[in-house]
Amino acid sequence: MSYDISLYRTETKEKELHSNDENFFDNCENLVPFTEEQYHSLRARLEEYDYVLQEKNKYGLLFGHEEYGTALLTEEALFFTTSFNYNDIFEVGLIASELTDTGEFAKYDPQNDGWEEI
Numbered sequence: 001m002s003y004d005i006s007l008y009r010t011e012t013k014e015k016e017l018h019s020n021d022e023n024f025f026d027n028c029e030n031l032v033p034f035t036e037e038q039y040h041s042l043r044a045r046l047e048e049y050d051y052v053l054q055e056k057n058k059y060g061l062l063f064g065h066e067e068y069g070t071a072l073l074t075e076e077a078l079f080f081t082t083s084f085n086y087n088d089i090f091e092v093g094l095i096a097s098e099l100t101d102t103g104e105f106a107k108y109d110p111q112n113d114g115w116e117e118i
Contacts, residue, residue, distance in 0.1 A: 002069070003089045005096045006108045007042075007078040009034060013106035013115055031076035038104060042078055046071055049095050068092050078105075 006025075011032040016024045024030050034042065043061065047053075051063035051071050060074035068091055069082035080096055082088040096107045097116060107116040 001084040002081050003084050003092070003111060005080045005082075005092055006110075007080075007096055007099055007105050008032070008076070008108060009038070010104060010106050012076070013108070017115070028076060033075045039073070039075070042073055042099065042105075045099060046073065046078075068095075 009032045012030070015030060015032070019030070021027070021030070046063050049065070051065045054062045054064045054070075056062075060072055063071040063073065065071070068088050069080065071081075072079040078096075078099070080092045082092045093107075093109065096109075097118075099105055100107055100116070100118070108114060109116065
C-alpha cells in the first residue's frame with residue numbers, strides 16, 4: 001500500500017471547493033498549471049529536501065528519495081507517494097505543508113479529509 005499527498009496551486013483548490021464534480025481531479029482542464037517560476041521553485045525545493053531527479057517522462061519529472069518514496073512534478077501538480085509507514089507519512093506530509101509557505105500552493109491529502117487548512 002502507498003500513501004499519496006498532492007500539491008496544487010491555490011486557484012485549483014478554490015475551483016475544486018466550488019465544484020460539484022466528484023471526479024474533479026480526473027480532468028486536467030480543472031487544474032491550474034504552475035507558472036514557470038513556480039515550477040522551477042518547486043523543483044529546486046524538492047532537491048533541497050534530498051529528492052533526486054530519476055527521470056523525465058511524459059507526465060513530468062520523477063524524483064526519488066532514499067527514505068520517503070517518490071515525487072512527480074507535473075505542469076499542474078506535485079504528487080508525493082510514500083509507504084504506508086507512520087514516520088514516512090509524517091515526513092512527507094510535513095514537506096508538503098512546508099511547500100505551501102509562500103501561499104501559492106495548497107496541500108491535498110485524500111486519506112486525511114482533503115485540503116489542509118492552516
